[in-house]
Amino acid sequence: MPLIVTDYSWIQTDSTVFISVPLKGARAERVDFLSTEEYLKVHYPPYLFEAFLSGPVDEDRGTVKVGNGVAVITLPKRSNAFWEHLMITTYDKEKKKEVRERALLKHQEKLRSQSGSKAEKQRAEKKYALETMMKLEQEERDRILKRKEDEREQTTAELAAWQLRQREAAEEEDKLKVQDQRDHQSKLKEKTEKQDKGCWGGAKFKLDQRGNSEAKSKRKAVLLPAPRCTGNIQVKFTPRVFPTALRESRVPEEAEWLQKQAEARRSGNADVEELKDLREEERNPEWLKDRGDKRFASGDYLGAVNAYSLAIRLNRKIPALHSNRAACHLKLNNLHKAIEDASQALDLLTPAVVANAAARARASARRGAAFCQLQLYAEGLQDYQAALKIDPHNAALQADTQRIRDILQGSAAETQ
Template sequence: MPLQVSDYSWRQTKTAVFLSLPLKGVSVRDTDVFCTENYLKVNFPPFLFEAFLYAPIDDENSKVKIGNDTVVFTLYKKEAVMWESLSVTGIDKEVMQRIREKSILQAQERAKEATEAKAAARREDQKYALNVMMKIEEDERKKIEDMKENERIKATKELETWKEYQRKAEEQKKIWREDKLRQKEKQIEEERKKLKHKSLTRSLTSRNLATKGNNSENIFSEKFKEVNIPAPRSVGSIKIKFTPRVFPTALRESQVAEEEEWLHKQAEAQRAMNTDIPELYDLKEEEKNPEWLKDKGNKLFATENYLAAINAFNLAIKLNNKIPLLYLNRAACHLKLKNLHKAIEDSSKAYRIMKLHLRLIHPTR
């Protein structure tokens, strides 16, 4: 049975009560304090202090300080009156038990309310964090969509510029061909005039010689006879095709078997160098350029041949996987084909590459 502590001291004012309780050599860690508006208990085994307070106190704002072998209470009164004593006297055990049970129920109810308040606050924090994450993801998605839209607009402008350049080049070529044809026609006309003038001169000379004598006429009449010059041939071009050969020597002078063996060895060596990308075996040199493949993919995209454009971008990425525009263009193709997951994946890769480039360019950011 615990020992009741009676050697305590207290003093009061109209608004507060100051209570000092000795710990009697007990460790601070073993001290348990329980306080409600009508009940105060301090348990530090084997000692126990219990007080049924004379009047209600504000237990939420009251304070306790444990240290230096003493427990000091500062209890604030709910009504500013002077107490006759610290604890109520003359009450039986049943009333004290009811006061204890009521205090315990109040403490439990208060603890439950505090737990519910903490849970509600935690839910609010989680809701706020979820809203923040959703906003961040929405901003990120909008940023990616803006980047894709900007790239699409840029690609469209580049395509329009290229078409305009091709149109102007065709017009310029057509004008050049017409000018060249007019120059040739003019040159042919001038040659015709010269030949006609030369023929007329010969005709006049033959007539002059005919007036000098009949003998002369018999000798030179046929020689200086006016000649009918045929019309020039029409302008045309003859196309000649040659069989492509690796070796410059003529086929009749070459050793076909030795050449085929040499070409076979060169092809095997090239395949050994490109074992990581088998698709490069039969490509031309310009087709191994990622920029050329990117332009090819853009042209196929403009003609709505999205699968062929994806193949071009795939090969370009295998050659160089550090160009973000390749991933964005392929994402646009996937978007047209409704492959949304692949479009998001390629857009994310392009974003990571551009973010890495920005860090390399501006390391302090």
């Protein structure tokens, strides 16, 4: 049986009622408040304060402040007027019971509405996080496809130019062969004529010799290639692996990263006994990675996880395998596994250089998305800020980061 509190006090203005309820040593976190437009309850076991108010109040704008052992309740009135009494003066227990039950029902309905709104907000945030990840993945796929298309067009153009040069060389060679055949026929004809006219005089013979000599000179002139045309030779230099200016480059870090990449390509567990039954291509991590990428693009996320997992068993030092498997776990809602894989990828993507900047941004964004789906918005914000620092002009990352800040600010406001 609760102890009814009677040593309360109250004051009023024409628009507001102020009620002071002593808490009698109770801690603030153990005090339960319930307020509707006609009923007020303050319960801190074993004490209970109830007020069946004389007039309606606006419970949505009411406030409670607890301090120095007193709870001060501020209730704005629905209409500007002075009350003669704080509570109704009736002693009808049934009426009070009806008011109490009506207040409880209204309070429960309000809690259900708030719970539904919160659940809807969480679903909207989860959907937004998934859409963001899908958008990032689609942008990455589009970028790769565009690069492949550009390389294909360049190769086609180079092949067409080479074929044109080959045709021109063949045509020139055919012309020379035709000219040689004509010269040979002319020579045979002259030789035949000489045999038929062997009785000609010495003067005629000398004339023929001079004519043959001139014909030979003409043939030699025809066989000689034409002078080369003048022009400029285009010289192309092999680009640096890291396009950073030397005075701004991080040469030791870049060298360390290249060494790690080389070690990752050399390392592997292909000789493990349980992997002996695999086909030759299935023991190639790069082949398995391409297979996982195709499965992911087709929506078979579980198949992609299996391909990446087998590749990781063969070689654990390739960062892309862990990062891509994290993206699959995000699709499958395996959030803790996604965080673990993204963290492993970030550990392998060290030291931080220009060559692995894009991969670090993707891994950070994926881990941040997993944190946000677990409602760990502070941790997620840190990862999104790290990705945004690498790619500051990415509009999608900017929008996601701002959205997470808004969620955190809204949570802080609700707590206050």
